[in-house]
Each structure stands twice: as C-alpha cells, then as structure tokens.
Amino acid sequence: MAENMDEKKIIFSGIQPSGALTIGNYLGSLKNWVELQDEYNCYYCVVDQHAITVPQEPKMLRKNTLEILAVYLAAGLDPEKCTLFIQSHVPAHAQLSWVLSTMTYMGQLNRMTQFKEKSQKGEGNLNAGLFTYPVLMAADILLYNADLVPVGEDQKQHLELARDLADRFNSRYSDTFTVPDGYIPKLGARIMSLQEPEKKMSKSAEDPNSYILILDDEATIKRKFKRAVTDSIGIVKYTDEQPGIKNLITIYSSFSNMSIEEIEKKYEGKGYGEFKEDIGQLVADSLAPIREKVEYYLDNKDELERIYREGAQKAEKASRRVLSKVYRKVGFIQR
Numbered sequence: 557m558a559e560n561m562d563e564k565k566i567i568f569s570g571i572q573p574s575g576a577l578t579i580g581n582y583l584g585s586l587k588n589w590v591e592l593q594d595e596y597n598c599y600y601c602v603v604d605q606h607a608i609t610v611p612q613e614p615k616m617l618r619k620n621t622l623e624i625l626a627v628y629l630a631a632g633l634d635p636e637k638c639t640l641f642i643q644s645h646v647p648a649h650a651q652l653s654w655v656l657s658t659m660t661y662m663g664q665l666n667r668m669t670q671f672k673e674k675s676q677k678g679e680g681n682l683n684a685g686l687f688t689y690p691v692l693m694a695a696d697i698l699l700y701n702a703d704l705v706p707v708g709e710d711q712k713q714h715l716e717l718a719r720d721l722a723d724r725f726n727s728r729y730s731d732t733f734t735v736p737d738g739y740i741p742k743l744g745a746r747i748m749s750l751q752e753p754e755k756k757m758s759k760s761a762e763d764p765n766s767y768i769l770i771l772d773d774e775a776t777i778k779r780k781f782k783r784a785v786t787d788s789i790g791i792v793k794y795t796d797e798q799p800g801i802k803n804l805i806t807i808y809s810s811f812s813n814m815s816i817e818e819i820e821k822k823y824e825g826k827g828y829g830e831f832k833e834d835i836g837q838l839v840a841d842s843l844a845p846i847r848e849k850v851e852y853y854l855d856n857k858d859e860l861e862r863i864y865r866e867g868a869q870k871a872e873k874a875s876r877r878v879l880s881k882v883y884r885k886v887g888f889i890q891r
C-alpha cells in the first residue's frame with residue numbers, strides 16, 4: 557500500500573484462546589510465524605473475540621489468552637520485531653467486521669464447512685456470532701492490509717472469503733484493501749488426530765490421547781505416541797493406506813527437518829515400537845524449551861502485560877488508519 561512507509565510486506569495471523577495449543581497449531585501455524593518475522597512486518601493476535609463464538613468460562617478464557625501469548629513468545633516471536641496483541645484490545649476489528657458483514661452474502665456463510673461442522677455437532681442454540689465468524693476473520697486480516705496469512709489448511713475457505721470481500725469493497729468503492737494470500741506449509745498444514753487419523757488434530761477433541769499439547773510433559777507425550785493408532789501392515793511408510801503412520805511421519809519430519817525418505821530409510825526393517833519411542837523423545841525434546849519459557853512468562857505476568865499493551869498501541873494505530881479510510885468511503889461523516 558502506498559500509505560505504508562515501511563517497505564516490508566505485511567503478515568497477519570491469529571489463534572483462538574479456546575483451549576491449550578496442540579502440535580497441530582504449532583506445526584500448521586506458529587512455527588512458520590517465527591520463521592517469517594525477520595522478513596515481514598508481522599501482526600500476531602490472540603483472537604479472543606473469535607473464541608467466544610462457542611461458550612467459554614470467563615476464568616478459563618483469561619487464562620488461555622495469557623497462556624497463548626506466552627506460547628507465542630516462548631516459540632520465538634520477538635515483540636521487538638513483530639506486533640503481538642489481543643484482539644479485543646483493538647476495537648477496529650469489531651467495527652470493520654460490521655461494515656464487511658453488510659457486504660457478505662448469507663449463501664457464502666452458509667457454505668463454510670467449519671460452521672456446518674460445528675452446527676451439525678448439534679450443540680443447539682446456534683449463535684449468530686458462530687455464523688458470522690468468518691467476517692470477523694476477514695476484518696482482522698484486511699485491517700492491516702496483510703499480504704500474507706500463515707495458517708493451516710482448515711482456514712483456506714475463510715481466507716477465500718477475506719479475498720472476496722477485499723475485491724468486492726475495492727470494486728464497489730475504490731482501491732482500499734490488499735487482497736491477501738494464504739501461506740500454507742507444504743508439510744504440517746493438517747496434522748491428524750492420533751486416535752482417528754482421518755480427523756484433524758483438535759484442541760477441542762474429547763479424547764486427550766488424540767492430541768499432543770505444546771505444554772504436555774515428556775512422560776505424557778511419550779505415552780500418547782505409544783498409544784497412537786497405526787495399522788497391521790508394520791512398515792514405516794508414507795502412504796494413504798497407512799494414515800496413522802503417515803501422520804506420524806509428517807510430525808517426525810516437521811520436528812526433525814529430516815525428509816520423508818530419510819525417515820522411511822531409517823526405520824526400514826524396524827517395527828512401530830522403536831519408531832514411536834523415537835518420535836516421542838524427539839517431540840518431547842523439541843517442546844521442552846518452549847514449555848520452560850512459557851512457565852517463565854506465566855510467572856512474570858507484568859512482562860506479558862507490558863508486551864500486550866505495547867502491541868495493542870501499535871495495532872490500534874495501524875488499524876485506525878484503515879478503518880477511517882473505510883468509514884469515509886462508505887459515507888460515514890467524520891467526527
């Protein structure tokens with residue numbers, strides 16, 4: 557954007573504080589954020605307003621919000637390099653969301669698979685926020701004129717809506733928003749459940765054996781991998797016929813930076829027992845330093861507070877500029 561004096565391209569992404577983070581969140585999203593922070597002007601948000609589209613215990617929401625910010629920092633995000641903030645601290649997200657919602661077709665929202673899945677779970681009392689959630693996500697992204705949005709595979713459809721709305725606004729009024737692109741990793745974009753490898757690993761799943769949390773301790777991580785569902789074929793091979801093993805190889809590769817071929821070769825002629833033992837150790841060793849740092853930040857809440865306050869200030873400044881441009885274009889009178 558011409559108005560942006562900073563030459564760097566812009567990134568926006570966020571994670572909902574709706575529970576503790578899994579290695580799916582880490583590999584699909586957060587790990588890439590860290591790699592991108594040197595080259596881009598990054599805004600990374602804890603999207604608490606998204607989280608309340610399903611019922612949240614207020615105390616837990618507060619805890620999870622701070623914990624996720626601590627995980628961001630522990631994973632290597634540097635508040636000197638990027639803007640780390642909490643969504644509800646920056647009112648422009650909800651404000652832009654309203655304007656964009658008036659340009660979003662009901663049919664588009666009806667087709668969103670995440671909404672369909674959540675509503676089919678039969679949770680009853682479906683709320684309007686769950687339905688319009690992708691509009692808020694579009695507002696998050698467009699407010700900063702993000703060029704790139706690093707997310708896992710499951711967010712593709714939501715991202716498409718953000719692109720659509722940017723186009724629609726630009727052509728109805730005049731060029732305002734950058735049309736964002738997704739940044740989806742080749743490997744790790746869809747980490748599967750350890751118990752039902754045909755389903756995505758999710759922090760809201762009922763069975764804790766189906767996911768590994770970033771903050772799980774070593775014994776828990778090893779135990780969960782030991783119990784991971786595999787098959788009776790008995791060969792460590794990356795193939796659709798062996799979805800459990802395929803998922804474990806993906807996780808192994810993402811944490812070790814070894815290629816799939818190297819991993820298959822390493823375990824040639826060996827059973828699943830040894831493979832599971834090793835992957836448990838690898839993942840536990842990789843996550844241990846993150847866990848330690850998270851503990852540090854949770855013990856030093858004043859430091860967290862300073863970081864999210866500064867982040868909110870920076871985000872507010874950038875977002876206010878874009879919001880007032882939008883308000884002007886739609887015909888709202890300036891104060």
Ligand code: AMP
Binds near residue numbers: 746756
């Ligand atoms: P959420 O937990 O829904 O807020 O997701 C936060 C980020 O993690 C998004 O970019 C998701 O695409 C990503 N993510 C969530 N679950 C997985 C998974 N099982 N595999 C890969 N990425 C995931």
Ligand code: TRP
Binds near residue numbers: 697705
């Ligand atoms: N909807 C995303 C998820 O569930 C979280 C999210 C909200 C997000 N706003 C965003 C991701 C903006 C990227 C950019 O994972």
